[in-house]
Amino acid sequence: MASAPPTPHLRVDLDRLRRNVRRTAERARSLQVSLRPHVKTHKSAEIARLQLVSGAAGITVATVGEAEVFARHGCTDVFIAYPLWLDDDRASRLRDLSEICRLAIGVDSVAGAANAGRRLGGSGVEVLVEVDSGHHRTGVPADRAGDVAVAARRAGLVVRGVFTFPGHGYAPGATAAAVRDEIEALRTARDALLDEGIDVHVVSGGSTPTLAASLVPGAAEVVDELRPGVYVFGDAQQWELGVVEPADIALTCRATVVSHAHGRLVLDAGSKALGADRAAYSSGFGRLLDHPGARITALSEHHATVEFGGAALPALGSVLDVVPNHVCSAVNLADDLWVEEAGGLRAWSVTARGQNG
């Protein structure tokens, strides 16, 4: 137990965190869909353990560095949901990793599959073909997934299945359509692999906004694994998308009122604590948990300027809880998460912070 660190710092409400983990695990279980949470959100071995104990089949990460950290902390089934381009160094790290965990990576091109096969063939590292379901970031068109899978098999790799990230569901009113796109793309991709005589062991989708819609019985006929990340904490984006209620938000940035200049509130939590993410639909640079009418209208490195509406401003020196727009970015700026337990505060290390490579 430690005394409170100076503001700004990240606080975790342990009851809410545990409840979020448990609820999502129960919903997945009731629909017989595997949960493979994306741990880039929390980058914390403690929270991965909570997820695994509650029934997660394994974890999802974005980078080889994250995979190394979580494998060293006891995660035995790791999927790097990213179309890695392998050089000698990264291939060697993956071979080492495959000795201590069950490991799969993403691939989204024939060239990428051939390159991965050349460097990883015979290692036991499996691949999933990434499919674009409408987010238009990475991933092949669904009807081309067979080509990539065939190239992977020819290069000596074991193909586990197909995956997509329906990121275009991150917009107001877009979720239901994104889930339809996701299911359609995954169904097409799965069938393309089957047409090539390739077994499909996993059809993987999901994100926090599409999670509720993905967990409908119809979807489960196609999708058998979901990879949400943000659901453990929630954030202002999810709040504004209507995906989480403020009462379920489990992470905030505790900040001090340092100025009333120009009749506005200025807090000491800036972009170096909250992250600078601002989606097109966001109403500001973050929200105040206990003041839903307030908006952060300007953000610099160590200042959040808050329009507080007509209400009386909290006094200089007051301490307030800010909800970051995008919790994954805020967590990746912090060395520790401060967890409120009975009797005090405990620091949970953000073990995989900065593991981009």
Next chain:
Amino acid sequence: MASAPPTPHLRVDLDRLRRNVRRTAERARSLQVSLRPHVKTHKSAEIARLQLVSGAAGITVATVGEAEVFARHGCTDVFIAYPLWLDDDRASRLRDLSEICRLAIGVDSVAGAANAGRRLGGSGVEVLVEVDSGHHRTGVPADRAGDVAVAARRAGLVVRGVFTFPGHGYAPGATAAAVRDEIEALRTARDALLDEGIDVHVVSGGSTPTLAASLVPGAAEVVDELRPGVYVFGDAQQWELGVVEPADIALTCRATVVSHAHGRLVLDAGSKALGADRAAYSSGFGRLLDHPGARITALSEHHATVEFGGAALPALGSVLDVVPNHVCSAVNLADDLWVEEAGGLRAWSVTARGQNG
């Protein structure tokens, strides 16, 4: 010397860095203006040393945590250019700091001055009154600076002078007007203190975009100290504001081409390596140093999507140098800066990374 780390990682061109430090130091010297660089940009003891050796009078930081790191690394004159709200813990840390360096803090209200005086009186920590010169973030109106200074003196603090941050100069075509505002505000504030019989030892302004304009002989009659930060590296914001040439940009994020999905380039440097900053005037989420026509049109945590124009895309696996929009944010995400020296790479620790409190 170390082998190259995996992409994405931050590279520093040492020749360009040294040239940027030297040029600005020479210009300040020729105009008899003190330079007190803001080290939040680099958070690195090595670069602070370069700046001090080249003639900087001291350093500027934004937080008590940064001040502690740099004082422990030998910086003996530190200004925390921020209107701190002091509680017992922060006051105690400042008292400790004042034993190992000459120390000053910002104050922007009568209440803040009284609070600081109650907790720091007699400690030797000095204060500068922060003045709003048009950025409308923190700072008192210039003609109210006397009230704050009087409150500080009455509370037992030594007043060093006045300071401002002309942040509204961060916009195309806005620099010259911002410098005029800055000089006018600082002159008014200085005279307000003198009218109260308070000596003004320092009149401090400046930022990287306003630096060139601030260093004119007329300005030097009012401003006697400048606090630029970004000039050591430059970034895409400064490039697009016309403040730096690409040939002077000393920090890039080295990234690998991982996908050609949809005929676009996708790099493995996302917001967790570059930062998500995007000013209203920015043409994208970052630039490519050697491809000035390319634009990062979408950024997620580990993907930068690049519109490359009509040109042939660099091959999968190619390595490119990305110029972050806001270098201070990119540096604060990294544990190390990789410095190219003859014979290899050296890691410079981002010693004050994450020191927000």
